[in-house]
Amino acid sequence: MDEPVPPAVANNMAAVAASAAKPKAQLEIQDLKTLDVTTLTPTSKNVISRQATINIGTIGHVAHGKSTVVKAISDVLTVRWSTEFKRNITIKLGYANAKIYKCENPECHRPGCYKSYRSSTDDSPLCERPGCGGRMKLLRHVSFVDCPGHDVLMATMLNGAAVMDAAMLLIAGNESCPQPQTAEHIAAIEIMNLRNIIILQNKIDLVKEAAAKEQYGQILKFIQGTVAEGAPIIPISAQMKYNIDVICEYIVKKIPIPVRDFTSEPRLIVIRSFDVNKPGAKVDELKGGVAGGSIIKGVLRVGDEIEVRPGVITKDLDGRMRCSPLFSRIISLYAEENDLQYAVPGGLIGVGTKIDPSLCRADRLVGQVLGSVGKLPEIFISLEVNFFLLRRLLGVKSESGEKQSKVRKLLKDDTLMVNIGSTSTGCRVTAVKHDLAKLALLSPVCTQEGEKIALSRRVDKNWRLIGWGTIQKGTILSTSD
Structure with a gap:
């Protein structure tokens, strides 16, 4: 451990x-009572005093x-x-x-x-x-x-x-x-x-x-x-x-100050998650799991009702995947040592929740998306992407000539790894035509059309970046609340 x-x-x-x-x-x-999101900017004093933007x-x-x-x-x-x-x-x-x-x-x-x-x-x-x-x-x-x-x-x-x-x-x-x-x-x-x-x-x-x-x-x-x-x-x-x-x-x-969207429904990409309870803690001392990540848009407030997608992934008796999104409430917001009443886009935020800490420990929520209930993107089990491949592998020292470092074309039944937001998952290529490919994902992903993805292939026992793509459409997975 x-x-x-x-x-x-x-x-x-x-x-x-x-x-x-x-x-x-x-x-x-x-102060949540006087908060007006339409007046917030990434350099507002009440924002950058406590939170990175x-x-x-x-x-x-x-x-x-x-x-x-x-x-x-x-x-x-x-x-x-x-x-x-x-x-x-x-x-x-x-x-x-x-x-x-x-x-x-x-x-x-x-x-x-x-x-x-x-x-x-x-x-x-x-x-x-x-x-x-x-x-x-x-x-x-x-x-x-x-x-x-x-x-x-x-x-x-x-x-x-x-x-x-x-x-x-x-x-x-x-x-x-x-x-x-x-x-x-x-x-x-x-x-x-x-x-x-x-x-x-x-x-x-x-x-x-x-x-x-x-x-x-x-x-x-x-x-x-x-x-x-x-x-x-x-x-x-x-x-x-x-x-x-x-x-x-x-x-x-x-480095220019990024343009931020403060008025849309909030959405946070999870890049770390934790169980903050110490071993031997008593039942009445237990705290919910913490999700760490960066808000892409909107403002999260203490007390907000939230949803985490895809949530808990299970398989039916017939082998079909099913997702059960997690629902909770924000108990606390932290930016390192600073406590927050509200958090805005940019910076890395810790979101204290009432989610079972066993679901958050050891980065188990990495790749999930957190936001307002019913306002998050759909969950996909397969994707159709428009892709572009690199000419040569990067990060590989070729010892037997240039042919080894060339990127091979995508073929049906190829096994790849895709990065979508903070999600990494394996996939199988089910069809390829020109610069379009259909990918069957090994685990469901909460994403949307137009999202950029990175493609990697296993080369000499390591995953190597071979190209990127843009999501055109996909197969939506049903959820069970």
């Missing part, structure tokens, strides 16, 4: 304990410093599980929030006037630069989605990409560029239509200036013709916290 490791996270726990000992941060008050993914090859740079910006360690510590890699999606400020003192010059703090920090702390004494102004509140870089965890990375508004591409300065998963992750965010990218040339403290300049040229050549062409390249050392203030400045200046 994968348990958190207290000794390995001692420093992080000490930081949390120290922050808990400080006076409670002065944050904007949220922009999701930034960290992508790139394994061990290039993704988790370290998130820790340097947010002061939160995203690596939390024993197997992750033992192998020194991210396995599950990590998450951390940070507030980004700018000093209002005109004598406090850039980039040092930009600073990031934990999500629970006051909205206007004092500037820490010696001799400044100015007040910091809160400009952004961001969530980091820390994706695994290992090739066998590509599906997890694609699940994280489903909620990203922007991405930071990590490239280690002490290795040649590109590494296999660097190219694969670039292709993945292109499929997800991500256009706002910042490239971080990390571990710059480990190489000489000439080597850094040479790799800078390699990076420029690599990103030509890709979605990352023209993206800023920032030399940093995440371990030494060099140029972290420059990253903060670029997040403010180069």
